[in-house]
Amino acid sequence: MLRRIPRFLRVSILFVILSAVTLTIYQSWSSGAVGTGGWTQTQWGPLGPADRDLLVKVRQANLWEGPTGQQAAQQASSPAVREVGEHLGVEHADLDVQTRKVADQLGVLLPTSPNATQQAWMSEISAATGSDYDRIFVQRVREAHGIVLPLLAQVRVSTRNSLMREFATVGTTFVNRHIGYLESTGLVDYNALPAAPDPTLFTFSGAPGGQDLVMPMLILVCCLIAAIGFAAAFRRKRKQQPALMVDPPRRAPTQPDLVAIPGPRPVSADSHPSLPLILPVEATGPRHAVRPRVRN
Amino acid sequence: MNDGLLRTAWLTGLSVTVAGPPLLWLATAPPEPMWSRLAVVSGFFALTVLVCAAVLPSRLRSLNRAFGIESVMEVHRFFGVSAAVLVLVHLACVLASDPRSIKLLVFLSAPPRAQAATASTVALILLILVVTLKARLRLSYESWRWMHVGLAAAVLVFSGLHTVWLNHALKVPAMSAAFLVLVAIVVTVASYRWLWRGILDPSTEFVIREVRSESPTISTVVLAPRGDEGSWRFVPGQFAWLRMAQSPTSEEHPFTISSSARDEYTSFTVRHAGDFTRTLTALPPGTPVWVDGPHGAFSGDIGRCSGFVLIAGGVGITPMMSMLRTAADRGDRRPYRLVVIASRPEDLLFREELGFLRSSLDLVVTEVMRRPTDDWEGHYGDLGFGLLSLVLGSTEQPESVDFFLCGPPAMIHDSLEVIDALDVDPGRVHTELFDFV
Numbered sequence: 252m253l254r255r256i257p258r259f260l261r262v263s264i265l266f267v268i269l270s271a272v273t274l275t276i277y278q279s280w281s282s283g284a285v286g287t288g289g290w291t292q293t294q295w296g297p298l299g300p301a302d303r304d305l306l307v308k309v310r311q312a313n314l315w316e317g318p319t320g321q322q323a324a325q326q327a328s329s330p331a332v333r334e335v336g337e338h339l340g341v342e343h344a345d346l347d348v349q350t351r352k353v354a355d356q357l358g359v360l361l362p363t364s365p366n367a368t369q370q371a372w373m374s375e376i377s378a379a380t381g382s383d384y385d386r387i388f389v390q391r392v393r394e395a396h397g398i399v400l401p402l403l404a405q406v407r408v409s410t411r412n413s414l415m416r417e418f419a420t421v422g423t424t425f426v427n428r429h430i431g432y433l434e435s436t437g438l439v440d441y442n443a444l445p446a447a448p449d450p451t452l453f454t455f456s457g458a459p460g461g462q463d464l465v466m467p468m469l470i471l472v473c474c475l476i477a478a479i480g481f482a483a484a485f486r487r488k489r490k491q492q493p494a495l496m497v498d499p500p501r502r503a504p505t506q507p508d509l510v511a512i513p514g515p516r517p518v519s520a521d522s523h524p525s526l527p528l529i530l531p532v533e534a535t536g537p538r539h540a541v542r543p544r545v546r547n
Numbered sequence: 548m549n550d551g552l553l554r555t556a557w558l559t560g561l562s563v564t565v566a567g568p569p570l571l572w573l574a575t576a577p578p579e580p581m582w583s584r585l586a587v588v589s590g591f592f593a594l595t596v597l598v599c600a601a602v603l604p605s606r607l608r609s610l611n612r613a614f615g616i617e618s619v620m621e622v623h624r625f626f627g628v629s630a631a632v633l634v635l636v637h638l639a640c641v642l643a644s645d646p647r648s649i650k651l652l653v654f655l656s657a658p659p660r661a662q663a664a665t666a667s668t669v670a671l672i673l674l675i676l677v678v679t680l681k682a683r684l685r686l687s688y689e690s691w692r693w694m695h696v697g698l699a700a701a702v703l704v705f706s707g708l709h710t711v712w713l714n715h716a717l718k719v720p721a722m723s724a725a726f727l728v729l730v731a732i733v734v735t736v737a738s739y740r741w742l743w744r745g746i747l748d749p750s751t752e753f754v755i756r757e758v759r760s761e762s763p764t765i766s767t768v769v770l771a772p773r774g775d776e777g778s779w780r781f782v783p784g785q786f787a788w789l790r791m792a793q794s795p796t797s798e799e800h801p802f803t804i805s806s807s808a809r810d811e812y813t814s815f816t817v818r819h820a821g822d823f824t825r826t827l828t829a830l831p832p833g834t835p836v837w838v839d840g841p842h843g844a845f846s847g848d849i850g851r852c853s854g855f856v857l858i859a860g861g862v863g864i865t866p867m868m869s870m871l872r873t874a875a876d877r878g879d880r881r882p883y884r885l886v887v888i889a890s891r892p893e894d895l896l897f898r899e900e901l902g903f904l905r906s907s908l909d910l911v912v913t914e915v916m917r918r919p920t921d922d923w924e925g926h927y928g929d930l931g932f933g934l935l936s937l938v939l940g941s942t943e944q945p946e947s948v949d950f951f952l953c954g955p956p957a958m959i960h961d962s963l964e965v966i967d968a969l970d971v972d973p974g975r976v977h978t979e980l981f982d983f984v
Contacts, residue, residue, distance in 0.1 A: 260561070260622055264596075264629065267566040271588050274573050279581035363577055474639030478632040 291358070295414035298357055302415045305406045306354045307362060309422055312399050313350060315365035315373055316392055316429075317343030322377065323388050332385045335432045339392065346425050353418045369395070389438040393430065397444060400426045550849050554613045564602075564732065565595045568725040575721045582644030587716055589640055593633035594706055598729050600626035601703055605740040606788070606839055615844035616786075616801075617980055624678075630702075631675050634668055660712035667705030674698040689798055703733060744839055745795025750778045751837045752793070755830050756812055761896055765862060766828040767805065769814045770836065780841075782848035783808050783869035784951070784979075787840020789815065791827065798823055803953070803979070804841065805865040807872035808848075813838075816896070818862040845951065845979040846870070852949040852975075854882040854942050858930065858962050860954025861889065864896055866979060867953065875907045882942045883910045888930055888958055890917045913938055930958075935965050953979040 291298050316339055323336025354361050365373070372391045379387045403426060407419035433439060569591040576584065603610070603623040611619055641648055651661035677684070677694050686694070710717065710726060717723040744751060753770040760766050772779045781787075781804055790799040800823055806814040817824050830836070847855055847870055857867040867885055874883060889895050901912050915934065919927040926934060939945040950966055952959050959978050966976055 260558070261625055263562065264565055267562070267570075268592055268633075271566070271569050271573060271592070272585065274570075275584045275588050276581060278573065279584060362579070474635045474642070478635040 293357055293412065293414070295357070296412040298359075298412050298415070299410070301402075301406055302357070302410055302412055303359045305402050305415070305419065305422075306350060306357070306359050308399060308402055309350050310347065310354070310361045311365050311369060312395060313343045313347035314362070315369040316395060317347065319373060319376060319388065319392060323384075327385050327388065328381050329385050329436070331436050332389065332438070335436055336388070338432055339429060342425060342429070346422065349418070349421060353414060356414060357412070385436070386438050386440075389433050389436050390440060390443065393433040393439050394444060396426050396430050396433070400430070550613065553609055557610055557613050561599055564599055564729070565592070568595055568722070568729065571721055571725055572716055572719075575719050576716070577719075580644060582640055586637055586640035586644055589633055589637040590710075591716070593630050593637050594710065595729065596626050596630045596633060597703060597706060598733055600630055601699060601733060602736050605736045606744060606842065607736070607739075608840070608842055611842040612782075612785075612844055612849065615977070615979075616842055617978060618844075627678070628675065631671050634671055638668070658712075660709055660714075663705045663709040663712060667702050667709060670698050670701040670705065674702060741795045746793060749774050751839060753813075753836050753838050755832050755834045755836060757832055758828050758830065761816060762893060764819050765816060765896060766819065766824075767814050767816045768827060768830075769806075769812045770838065771812050773835065779813070781808060781813070782841070782846040783873040784846035784848075784866040785841035785843045785869075786845075786866070786979075787815075787838045787842060789827065790837040790839070791823075791830070793835075793837055799839070800824075801842075803865040803869070805868045805872075807869065807876045809873060809876040816862065816865040816868070843979070845953065845977050847874075847949065847951070850949075852881070853944060854948035855884065856935075856938060856942075856948050856950045857883065857885045858950065858952045858954070859885065859887050860958035861894060862896070863952075863954030863958075863979070865953075867951065868897055868900075870951070871901075871904050871908065871910065875904050878907075880909060882948070883908055884938045884942060884948075885910065885912045886915060886930060886935075886938060887912065888915045888917065888954065892916065892920060892923060911938070911941055930962055930965060932965050932968055935969065939969070948975070950976045951979075952977070956980055 318340075320336045320339025320341075320343060324333050324340055325336075327333045327336055351361065364370075372395070376384065376388050376391060400423070403419050403422045406415055407423060410416050410419065569588045572587055572591055573584075576587070579587075600623055603619050603626065614622075641651075651657045652665060654662060654665055657665065674695065677686075677691065677698065681691055684691075707730065717726055750772065752773040754773050755768060756771050757769040758766055759769070783804070786801050786803040788799045788801050790797050802815040802817055804813055805816040806812065817828065819825055819828060827836070845866055855870070857870065859867045864887060871883060871885070873879075874881070885901070887895060895914060901910070904910055905912070913934070914925045915930055916923050916925060916927040917929070919925075939948065942948055950971060952962050952966075954962075959980060963976070963978070967973075
């Protein structure tokens with residue numbers, strides 16, 4: 252029993268981990284958020300991963316640009332920026348309603364908070380004051396719109412889904428208009444905007460496609476190899492020691508090694524009484540001399 | 548509590564701790580992409596497995612009694628390696644969900660949450676290396692132990708900080724509750740192990756009554772609890788850690804109890820193997836020592852046994868003496884077959900007393916000499932299949948006896964091979980290694 256428990260625990264923990272991973276993959280699969288190759292059929296045509304990704308990205312943009320616009324409408328020092336902020340706040344709220352409606356129709360689950368980078372931008376903007384506030388607000392929000400626009404354009408030109416095509420058109424209009432508002436303030440530093448991707452280099456921008464999986468897969472494989480290496484190194488080390496907790500390999504007693512007991516006494520049933528060298532001591536031996544007294 | 552129930556309770560507790568938080572996340576999490584979700588799930592598994600790995604070796608008496616110290620340490624090692632593997636899988640999933648997060652690995656420019664993660668991972672990898680290369684590094688046991696404890700504490704603290712600073716899953720109230728439970732488990736167990744048992748608990752203090760010499764290299768130290776005697780109860784075959792100062796940082800070593808469970812005093816029979824045992828056996832009566840115990844499940848009192856084959860090597864006879872003395876005091880009628888394996892005749896201990904115990908117990912003692920002298924008349928060589936069959940044949944029901952093995956690792960390993968060749972139910976084989984760490 253005792254020697255079996257570690258193996259029981261080992262197997263059950265492995266089982267739980269594998270079940271959790273399976274459950275995770277199943278959950279992602281059933282929610283259509285697998286992110287790779289997950290095409291589903293809808294009444295507006297096939298819905299692909301890039302379509303779902305666009306909805307998620309636009310939703311996240313709404314989640315941070317709307318509140319940031321409202322904040323700028325209050326806090327910006329220049330009246331022009333305050334006005335831009337007000338427009339952004341109102342129009343993102345409008346776009347968000349449309350985004351959620353489309354996502355609902357297509358069965359796409361949307362996030363409830365901006366991503367970590369967007370949250371960092373929000374804190375950066377909130378921390379600034381005066382003309383710095385105006386400049387950082389315009390620059391960051393302009394940069395973010397520049398990220399979403401190509402995603403919208405990609406879906407607009409390649410989606411197989413009519414509802415998404417419509418949504419991308421609407422989204423493109425919104426984003427183009429917002430870029431116009433922001434640039435009208437004259438505060439955009441065009442040199443500080445991210446350069447257009449070099450067409451010869453492999454980049455990670457855009458919707459995740461099959462190609463984008465190469466790098467993560469390589470990293471994943473490296474980490475897994477390291478993990479297996481760890482486990483293997485540990486196992487090798489243990490094999491040098493007596494493997495007590497794993498049952499030793501069962502071997503049939505092919506040849507009783509009687510040579511191991513070449514004692515002077517012959518090995519036979521008759522010899523049992525003579526097995527011990529130590530004979531019973533009947534007299535009042537020295538036991539109590541060497542042992543403390545017994546508690547009743 | 549009944550031992551079976553105790554075992555079930557511990558297994559349930561460990562399973563819930565390991566699997567609870569990740570499964571709770573799967574049940575309560577907002578929708579997120581597959582790789583992000585896998586990253587959170589693997590991260591939580593790594594965290595819960597780490598917590599269990601920290602709890603296991605914390606000298607919890609009921610845990611050690613339920614499974615035996617060797618099984619507990621074995622599971623501890625398994626959890627440690629699993630945690631390292633899970634951390635790497637977690638890292639792989641984080642990178643797979645967004646390859647740009649590779650920038651987070653640049654320690655100086657990374658945000659605190661990523662710095663904590665890197666620190667924890669590095670500490671965990673160092674920890675595994677220190678354990679794996681223990682023999683090659685030639686560290687003393689004490690420096691190895693402190694390095695292990697220090698790195699483990701760093702791993703736990705930094706992974707906790709990583710979870711808090713990331714503030715991702717903890718936004719879900721159920722998850723922050725689960726995280727608080729994990730923190731509470733670690734804090735409670737660490738305070739119990741280091742603060743209560745290490746410094747405050749008055750029941751750990753004993754005084755030396757007597758030190759007896761059994762042979763030139765073996766002595767018996769007789770102890771009595773200083774305070775309430777009623778709080779000290781052990782079953783024969785258990786062991787305890789002995790310290791010579793009331794501090795969790797002072798040097799300590801595990802010793803098996805050799806006295807009867809019904810004796811007024813508790814004795815430990817120790818081999819003079821180093822400075823610690825030499826100092827311990829030179830202490831005058833009345834000196835206080837601190838005992839953390841009793842621990843272990845190496846006992847005929849845990850579970851049902853209808854007969855015993857006790858195989859002892861060298862000073863490994865101490866738990867057997869405790870079992871035999873207790874059996875004699877209880878008037879036990881079950882068969883006891885003791886096989887003593889020794890290198891030289893002078894290493895045979897307690898011969899006179901064993902002879903005396905034979906008059907009150909169904910006890911047969913078989914002595915096997917590895918390096919016999921010319922005048923040795925008994926068995927010699929290794930404990931082989933034939934000799935063990937002979938020993939078993941002298942019991943009425945050889946198929947229902949329990950085997951207890953205690954001694955050096957090589958002896959236990961060889962004996963286990965012989966026992967397994969006899970096709971004994973592994974549940975009936977109990978071992979106690981001297982070197983379980």
